[in-house]
Amino acid sequence: MSEANEGMDVGYVAKLANIDLTTEETALFQGQLNQVLHYVEQLNELDVGGVEPTAHAFPVYNVLRKDEVGTSLNHADVVANAPAATDGEIRVPKILDQ
């Protein structure tokens, strides 16, 4: 698992996201993601000592709305847009605790 130590363990992340990857796919994505990480790592060359950490790029705060009920989607449309439904509820494969 030498690639994993370089930054991101693709197998581990895939497991958390419940994605099944073959060994070949894992190796392929590991290589590609490492390239992306190296690219982003260029940011480390910048001196950000004087920059305040922020959660957002824009200095905008408190984008709020009133607590007033608006229109929800039509139930038939919601069900039609779901992969499957039973008695008005959306049906999905059972996710067991791992």
Place this chain on the structure above:
Amino acid sequence: MQYEATIGLETHVMQKTNTKMFCACKYEYGAEPNTHVCPVCLGYPGALPVMNEKAIELCCKAGLLLGCEINPYSKWDRKNYFYPDMAKNYQITQADQPLCLGGQLTVDVDGEMKTFTIERIHQEENAAKNTHVAGASLVDYNRAGTALMEIVSNPCMHSAEDALAYMTAVKQIMQYGGISNCDQEKGQMRSDVNVSVRPVGQKELGAKVEIKNMNSFAFIKEAIEYEIDRQTALLESGGTVDQETRGYDPDRGETFTQRTKENAHDYRYFPEPDLMPVKIPAEQIEQWRSELPELPAQRRVRYVQELGLPEYDAGVLTADMATSDWFEQAMRHTKNAKAVSNFIMGEMMRLLSEQNCSISESNVTPEKLAGIVALIDAKTISTGAGKQVFEIIFNDGGDPKAIVEERGMAQVSDDSALEGWADEAIANNPKPVEEYKAGNPASINFLMGQVMKASRGKANPGAVMQMLKQKLDR
């Protein structure tokens, strides 16, 4: 070796808002599945969340009521996990900059006042309701995205009783403050409980076991007691406790392992790019602070100090907000707090429990009870007759004065009427009379009973006693 338990609680409280946290869908318990959903709470691509200002206000007010500091700057984060109760595959929550920080709560635990500290309160969104059927899960997204606060205590409790007293106080305060109805049957208040056990004297806490998602106080108590026993037994036999998440099975009275893998908790938090941070100016905090209602603990003190009620009465009356508000309303029409308190704790609570209804549904209104109390205070009716009037109104309605008149319940204080009954009682009962005169003051009670009987309960007991004494002491 002696062991001690340490307990911390993560209490989720659904706020009393009309709409969800980040979209304008209605929050309504028990609606047809998936009828209050939109692109935001269904996680459709491109849909953007917008904060509900009422939810922010309620979360901050909850913080103020629990003695927290309001964070002048807070932000949103994504908590990523794979489970269909969140269509986006992440929950919007607050990781490192929550709305409320610190806080504490002083509560009575079996007669001892204890202070429990609160680490933080953060705002988040609720998850959908899953129902598991054979081979599939059914999801109702009506609850997904509704406003949910998480009140995180420090690991500062040491017994199931501590935890119960803490949760009861939190619930009371949330209800008084209009933050949440905390209806546990509707899932409006749920707790995760962290329990660890260590040898007394050991500095570090033992391995932490988290028992997830319980709404019943009774089950929480059972689960904590079971878990303390289980961990203590493990340590005593030389074993170790695994750090893990467990569930509680109330039918078997046991906790059971849910997840043991360390990576189950890898939520990969990162700042939510779709939401702007929140800044709360000091003036806003002071405005909210000025709007806070009186809390049960403050009311208890006022009832004792200003109304002269016993501690016990003050505790019973403030235990729930509806009763306390009802009492307050009655006090607008009378000055006799103790009489009102007696009626509420006695007749009212008995009849409410017999007929399984709430105080707000009672035919006896605060004003009518004040009317009954006024009739007793004016000695128009006896306390006993007052209780009868109360029950008559409770069952059939009506006006206190009219009932007393119609049924001839007014008591007799008139000397001429009392004198006849008193003379008769003395003449017919020479033995108690002799005993009284021989120095046994209790014997007068028998004579008193005879007079009350003769008057069919209408004689004024105070006047009767005075009359009998006058005659016997002569």
